Amino acid sequence: MFIYFLIFITIFCFLYYFFTRTFNHWKARHVKGPTPIPFFGNFIDVFFRRKHVGVLYSELYNQYPDEKVVGLYRMTSPTLLIRDLDIVKQVLIKDFDYFPDRGVYYSKKQLGDNLVHADVRVMKVLRKHLSSVFTAGKLKANFEVLASRADKFVRYLENATLKDSEVNTLPAFRKFGIDSITMVQFGIDVDPYNDNKHVCDLLDKAIQTPTYFLELELLFPGILLKFNLSLFPANIAKFCKNIIDIGTKLEAVSKTDSNRIIEVLIGLRRQGNVSSGKVTEGEKELWMEVTDDVLAGQVFVFYFAGYGNNSLLGTYAMYHLAKNPDVQEKMIHEIDDVLRKHGGKFSYEALKEMKYLQMVFDETMRMHPLTNSVSRNVGRDIQLDGTDFVLKKNSILVISPYAIQHDEKYYPEPEEFKPERFSAENAKERHPCAMVSFGLGPRRCLGTRFAQLQFGICMVKVFSKFRVECSKNTVEKITYSPMRLLLSPSEDIYLRLVRRDTL
Numbered sequence: 001m002f003i004y005f006l007i008f009i010t011i012f013c014f015l016y017y018f019f020t021r022t023f024n025h026w027k028a029r030h031v032k033g034p035t036p037i038p039f040f041g042n043f044i045d046v047f048f049r050r051k052h053v054g055v056l057y058s059e060l061y062n063q064y065p066d067e068k069v070v071g072l073y074r075m076t077s078p079t080l081l082i083r084d085l086d087i088v089k090q091v092l093i094k095d096f097d098y099f100p101d102r103g104v105y106y107s108k109k110q111l112g113d114n115l116v117h118a119d120v121r122v123m124k125v126l127r128k129h130l131s132s133v134f135t136a137g138k139l140k141a142n143f144e145v146l147a148s149r150a151d152k153f154v155r156y157l158e159n160a161t162l163k164d165s166e167v168n169t170l171p172a173f174r175k176f177g178i179d180s181i182t183m184v185q186f187g188i189d190v191d192p193y194n195d196n197k198h199v200c201d202l203l204d205k206a207i208q209t210p211t212y213f214l215e216l217e218l219l220f221p222g223i224l225l226k227f228n229l230s231l232f233p234a235n236i237a238k239f240c241k242n243i244i245d246i247g248t249k250l251e252a253v254s255k256t257d258s259n260r261i262i263e264v265l266i267g268l269r270r271q272g273n274v275s276s277g278k279v280t281e282g283e284k285e286l287w288m289e290v291t292d293d294v295l296a297g298q299v300f301v302f303y304f305a306g307y308g309n310n311s312l313l314g315t316y317a318m319y320h321l322a323k324n325p326d327v328q329e330k331m332i333h334e335i336d337d338v339l340r341k342h343g344g345k346f347s348y349e350a351l352k353e354m355k356y357l358q359m360v361f362d363e364t365m366r367m368h369p370l371t372n373s374v375s376r377n378v379g380r381d382i383q384l385d386g387t388d389f390v391l392k393k394n395s396i397l398v399i400s401p402y403a404i405q406h407d408e409k410y411y412p413e414p415e416e417f418k419p420e421r422f423s424a425e426n427a428k429e430r431h432p433c434a435m436v437s438f439g440l441g442p443r444r445c446l447g448t449r450f451a452q453l454q455f456g457i458c459m460v461k462v463f464s465k466f467r468v469e470c471s472k473n474t475v476e477k478i479t480y481s482p483m484r485l486l487l488s489p490s491e492d493i494y495l496r497l498v499r500r501d502t503l
Contacts, residue, residue, distance in 0.1 A: 019219075025078040026071025029389040032064055033071035033081075039219075041073025047215055049482045054372040054402050057081060061403035068386050075218035079396045085410075088399055088433040090385050091376055092441040102443070103377030103396045105222070106213070110230030110237050114297030115446065120379075124276045125288045126298065127446060129268055133185075133261050134446055139453050142184050143348040146454060149180040150461040156193045157462065161497050166471045169493040173314035173458075174204060174307060180454055181306025185261040186243055186299070187250050200307075206233050207304055208485045232300075240296035240303070244269075261302050265295045305447055308486055309370045310454050315493050317364040317459065319478065320417040322468045322495050327419060331356055332463050339464070346464075351456050359419035361455050362435070367417065368478075369401035369437040370486050401436045402487065410434040464500075471496040 019039040026033050034042050042060070045051035060081055064070045068084035082088055091099045100120035106112040115126050132138065153176040160167055175192040178200050182188045192200045213231050217224050224230070230237070247262035268274055268290045276286040288294070321328040334356045342350045351357075378395040391397075406414040410430055411421060420426065438445040445451075473494040481490040 031071035036073040057400035058403040099376035106224040174311040177307030177310035240299040362422040
């Protein structure tokens, strides 16, 4: 009996040591932060899905208002939360070469080699070739296709309001997001408005439901790559590869000059090996092999961003416009004025003149940044500006867009929806790193302007037909679900659509 007791004590002590062995990391460097709990670190609420990780980062940010950085533990992984905007600039822009990767690595055969999570070598090569799709000229060429998809969305809303003027906003906007991204970038008409099998919603659930593989990686760094594990289910990788196959067949029978993402990807596959080119004198040219796994990773990123971000952005914007009718009227007035100026014709040029609509976009992104955090892996030992300790290679940093963009130092009355914050006059008074919803620097989101175009077209089409109001079922305040990957509302967002031609 005694021997079993000794074995139990030995095992217990070993496990306790293993799951607390890193917990002196920040104290030894005199970095303030919350006390960790064995095994969980400071992630216990995230682990048990009681709190979204984006909310946790914001709370920790606010607990240490006088600190430039906060030392925390994601499970047993020491992580530095950045509060100081000059350090944000150093990490994302000034000393980017010291912080090239995001620090999240998983199976390259299961979507891990995507533009967001790939290492810096793969990222630079991919950006070199994919950025051509997002030039002003290419975006302008996509205008009519996006506008036709937005017209379909408005017809869907018109039919929906014949039954009930109240609309569950997020599922509705998800349909537009999926319809627009699959048609514009992949050339595939999925028709989500007649999706009787709810395939799109099932895919969304598979992508957005967090697994415990991230926590596993935080406990045992490198385990996902070593055992070929992914953050996302295998059926999502299969879906992305199917899009590549369909795109290849469509290209074989229909040559176009649209320069969609799918056509660029297929072109890269034909080349087999592609390079980053030499951007600056003395910079090393980088090469990579283009495999179907690499292509599937890019399909995943653009599909997810194109529908996931857009559907949430549209939902949050509609909610705040319903809550702030004065803002809504100002936006509608601008839309009507610009369209009259252009003889009633909606065009790319007309959209570019709608400055207040762009401010609505920016303010929505400020209040509800869809990126939970911007993370970076330290590539070489470095001392952060304004600190007195050296960060060692492979340390992980995180930046919380939500926390920064709700900080009263940069945005007074941060919980109020005020698009005027982003007028040219007001924006130039703020620190350039006070808005990080799309990231900054060389790894800044490649599709930012596409997201603005997708959002702007949709809003013009919807508000040319409707006004939006709160209903008796509209939530008073939005909270975030811990069971979703992106910062998504815990509750359904019901809003009332009122046809403008009946007023």
